[in-house]
Amino acid sequence: MPSSWKSAVLVLLLIGGLPALAAEPRANTSLDVEVPDVELVDQTGRTVKLWTDLVRGHTVAINFIFTRCKTICSPMTATMARVQKELGTGSNVRFISITLDVANDTPERMAKFAEPFKPGPGWSFLTGEPAKVKQALVALGGYVPDKEAHRPTVLVGNAVSDTWTRVDGLGSPSTLLAAVREAEAASSGPSELEPQEADARAQDAASARYFTNTELVDQHGKTHRFYEDLVRGRKVLINFAFTSCKGACSPITKHLAQVQEKLGGRVGKDITMITLSVDPANDTPKSLGVFTQKMGVKPGWYFLTGARENISLVLKKLGGYVVDPDAHNTTLLIGDAATGMWVKSPAMARVENIVYAVEHLNDPR
Structure with missing residues (x-):
């Protein structure tokens, strides 16, 4: 991997834990249960x-x-x-x-x-x-x-x-x-x-707590749980945009469409592309749908909006929250929640560099 990528490691601090709530005591009864995988x-x-x-x-x-x-x-x-x-x-x-x-x-x-x-x-x-x-x-x-x-x-x-x-x-x-x-x-x-399985489960639990299963809505009007439906078990590319943007959003989206083209059929399978709206007040599923059609977006790339409190929560987790949409950053996050490996790149980096980062994300360093 090029040295520039090695210096781009993004540490997402996985912190969580639920508040203690008082509850009345309950007698415990141990059962033998085997859950079928039907x-x-x-x-x-x-x-x-x-x-x-x-x-x-x-x-x-x-x-x-x-x-x-x-x-x-x-x-x-x-x-x-x-x-x-x-x-x-x-x-x-x-x-x-x-x-x-x-x-x-x-x-x-x-x-x-x-x-x-x-x-x-x-x-x-x-x-x-x-x-x-x-x-x-x-x-x-x-x-x-x-x-x-x-x-x-x-x-x-x-x-x-x-x-x-x-x-x-x-x-x-x-x-x-x-x-x-x-x-x-x-x-x-x-x-x-x-130990390996225990570590994997611990990593999954930590990722679920951090990213949350906040419900967001895509450009087709479909609701998704952020972690379980879009992040878990795959590599992800995440950026930030809004449909009425007069600056970087359209060029970045067209550029990332080339990345999607290079990644091919993997997008929508073991790779997911996500664009989070920084303007949920105006970015409806319909307006996102029109925008993605113009940009040549293909299946496997989700443009997400939703209730302000929901989208704001996810944006804050990923460092993409801004009060003024025009001030949003143009960072591209590339990560794998299963391994905890995340890197960041300028969204307009060379297509070949972005593809390389995705394909070699989990290589030993």
């Missing part, structure tokens, strides 16, 4: 693997519901929503609700059921093929022949320490919160993982 479908229509995509490396709270339920499902979901809100946007805890009525509960119906509870990022409402849903329910202790007879329990676990317990889903939110906190704490104890 493919299910979430409320957005996205196919996810239960273990690989949702549970592995995380603390989780899982309940079992169905959308036509007239009794306990809504109160249980409300309790889960209260706990997720208490944990805050920086939490790495996953919430999972699995249907007991796969014949009726389509992704669209699951999304409609979830809407009144305002679930945050990291909460998946799951349905899918009957056999796969049943396999998940049986493994997690949620299966019942008659859905109307299901119990109001929440399975709380930590996949790192492999500790699991069940909590009354109709109990107070503080009781469930205490169980979640206890499960989180379990991951800091001794681990039987191989």
Whole structure:
């Protein structure tokens, strides 16, 4: 790698941690749970693997519901929503609700059921093929022949320490919160993982805390969780722009379109390109869509906007936040959250240099 790149290492300090919240004590019950890696479908229509995509490396709270339920499902979901809100946007805890009525509960119906509870990022409402849903329910202790007879329990676990317990889903939110906190704490104890795997999980958890799963919206109007959907498990190129810019934004975008061309089919697979709007008040998905069409942007490159507080949070994490959009920086960040290796470059650096930096990012130095 050229020496100029060696001096461009950008250290992103991964700091995190959740505020301590008071909660009433709860008796612990240890369970033996093996989570199957079945493919299910979430409320957005996205196919996810239960273990690989949702549970592995995380603390989780899982309940079992169905959308036509007239009794306990809504109160249980409300309790889960209260706990997720208490944990805050920086939490790495996953919430999972699995249907007991796969014949009726389509992704669209699951999304409609979830809407009144305002679930945050990291909460998946799951349905899918009957056999796969049943396999998940049986493994997690949620299966019942008659859905109307299901119990109001929440399975709380930590996949790192492999500790699991069940909590009354109709109990107070503080009781469930205490169980979640206890499960989180379990991951800091001794681990039987191989050192390399333990390091990888620790890196993933730290990256998730730092980058957050803040929801942003792309040029097509699709909502993404920033870390899990766009950063995790791939190399990323990140820059900052806005559509009404009269200076550097258009030339930079055209230049990076050449980088995308050189990287080829990898963009959208193991490489993601991200442009964050520094003017969310004016940059709507529609205006971003028009801008990207003019610039020749191809799939795998996401132009992101969203609620001001959401986009501002991510911009501040990445050093791209400015009060005046015209004062935004023209830095290009290139990184891999899995390895923790990040470099920065002028966005107008030679195309060949940028491509080289991406392809050799994790080379030994």
